[in-house]
Amino acid sequence: MSPVDPASVATLLARETAAYADAHPLCRAGYDAATNLFGHVPMTWMNMWAGGFPLQLDRASGNRVTCLDGVELLDFALGDTGAMAGHAPPATVRAVARRMGELGGVTAMLPTPDAQWVGAELERRFGLPRWSFTLSATDANRWAVRLARLVTGRPKVLVFGHCYHGTVDETFAVPGPGGTTVTRPGNVAPPVPVSETTYAVPWNDLSAVEAALTHGDVAAILTEPALTNIGIVLPDEGFHKGLRELASRFGVLLMIDETHTFSAGWGGATRAWGLEPDILVIGKSIGGGIPCGAYGLRSSVADAVLARTQSGEADIVDVGGVGGTLAGNALSTAAMRATLGEVLTEEAFTRMVALGTRYAEGVQAVIDDLDLPWSVGQVGARAEYRFTRPAPHTGEDSAAAADEDLDACLHVALANRGVLMTPFHNMALMCPTTTADDVDRHLAVLREVAAALV
Known part of the structure; x- marks a missing residue:
């Protein structure tokens, strides 16, 4: 060379x-x-x-x-994926201008029909039937991890070394010597040692995944379909099938982050590669530049969350740490509907x-x-x-x-x-x-x- x-x-x-x-x-x-x-x-x-x-x-x-x-x-660069639809796509601009001008009510904290349209479109693309909206994929990951802990009753997540999941504290972790988990170099003031919240294992290493899951305290495997922020590192043949099998065997939720890999096709890598997540997270690109994100839940996961809230175990509508007053606002849902419906077709x-x-x-x-x-x-x-x-x-x-x-x-x-x-x-x-x-x-x-x- x-x-x-x-x-x-x-x-x-x-x-x-x-x-x-x-x-x-x-x-x-x-x-x-x-x-x-x-x-x-x-x-x-x-x-x-x-x-x-x-x-x-x-x-x-x-x-x-x-x-x-x-x-x-x-x-x-296209905003590191945030502008996958291109800068100022006309359909999105029209929808945003109409919502801000003619219709108003950008932050009224009230739902609009656009939200249901987007949820149905995300189900069509990714296969998961229940959706909730955020202002970023970081928010979506953070809130979905809390729901995974609620459903499973387990405290930890498993991630892969040098993964990308926004600025979620638990994900700034890399494999250390002897199968340990250590903080990622440069991590700013982690609230607790990452080994208390996270197992980090090497990408493409199913044996390391299995070893971590045998501890019995993992709520979710949080993964990208391919590593993307450390350069593109593709999965081995059979790697995702192995993750799905291990998650099912150990009662762990499989959580797929499509924030970057939405580039794989109109249904992301989930549809293109036949993945089967329990939870799916996406952000950046689906709003054509307007801040937004979303997470989708398998019906069984959504039902389990609702059962635990109805029993009084958790509160997902007020003080439970899931959601924000600007999330799912009328502007971002209008932008998502236009972008998904007319631009990223x-x-x-x-x-x-x-x-x-x-x-x-x-x-x-x-x-x-x-x-x-x-x-x-x-x-x-x-x-x-x-x-x-x-x-x-x-x-x-x-x-x-x-x-x-x-x-x-x-x-x-x-x-x-x-x-x-x-x-x-x-x-x-x-x-x-x-x-x-x-x-x-x-x-x-x-x-x-x-x-x-x-």
């Missing part, structure tokens, strides 16, 4: 960072002037953008964003997944032609390259392949050539307005930059 030369990375990163600063003086000035913002940004993770400062957004449409300096970029996913395949195959061709020690993974309309070959098998494998300087070099070099990638990693997502020409433009830029590093 052709090695990537660290000296070439350092040289190109310095040159591209200087060019980035020269091309974006207004963005830099806006960043420097934001002294009332913690870290000069609305949310501290925005400092992960390469180049020394993030671009300041002026406007966005479809799969294009324009910064304050008037530079337009082809957007493959079966037809749209057919095109998006085909473009994801074109993208992944094109990246693989660059890797092969330059003999790079990299790999590429794909989940439908989502694809990502990772700096290791062969492709990682666990989250730990993928984490070990991280290269911050190479990441930064690629990101800033691509941005300077009009291509925006997800800041946390090398994820690219196709939306309904992405075209084959857009994919080919990225591939040409990637080939140019990668060739300079070998």
Whole structure:
């Protein structure tokens, strides 16, 4: 394999960072002037953008964003999945404008017919019949975990090393030595040691899952269909079937988080791969940019929750820690109905997944032609390259392949050539307005930059 030369990375990163600063003086000035913002940004993770400062957004449409300096970029980040429908999809804009203007009542705490429509559509796509709405997938995961504990009477969850489930405290855990569970590096002030709430095991390791479940204190297995925030790490053949079998055998609820893997198709990986969750969580993308999320329950789980609330064991309508006054608001349900009904349709996913395949195959061709020690993974309309070959098998494998300087070099070099990638990693997502020409433009830029590093 052709090695990537660290000296070439350092040289190109310095040159591209200087060019980035020269091309974006207004963005830099806006960043420097934001002294009332913690870290000069609305949310501290925005400092992960390469180049020394993030671009300041002026406007966005479809799969294009324009910064304050008037530079337009082809957007493959798409809000790290939040804008899977594209920026400002017209159907969603119309629905939101009507609800805020003509209809009003955005935060009236009253249900609307849109909510039932969305629940029925989510059942059609994912197969679960009972749904409740949140403002993020983090909320959905947090509340669904509480319900899983209520139903099973067990305190712990099982997760996989380097999984992504938003900012749920129990999920910031990784496998430690000797089968232990330890906090994920960088975890901010966990309320209790994560080993008290969580078992973390390696992805694709069914024997480790079984060993953890034998303790008899696990309420739910919380998993993505594929790991996504540490690069795409795909499941082994039979892995999900094994998870389902183990969950059923040990009386554990299987909880699938489709927040990122909704990219697999119009019914996510759950439908595309034939998964059988007891609980399903989704967020980010289903509202076309309006904050929202949802969790779905199998009928038996919903009935068990209601039985425990009717007995007085728990309160899910007031002080029980499930829900919030803004969750399921009329604006977000209107946005979800329009986005699912008119934008992220079966037809749209057919095109998006085909473009994801074109993208992944094109990246693989660059890797092969330059003999790079990299790999590429794909989940439908989502694809990502990772700096290791062969492709990682666990989250730990993928984490070990991280290269911050190479990441930064690629990101800033691509941005300077009009291509925006997800800041946390090398994820690219196709939306309904992405075209084959857009994919080919990225591939040409990637080939140019990668060739300079070998």
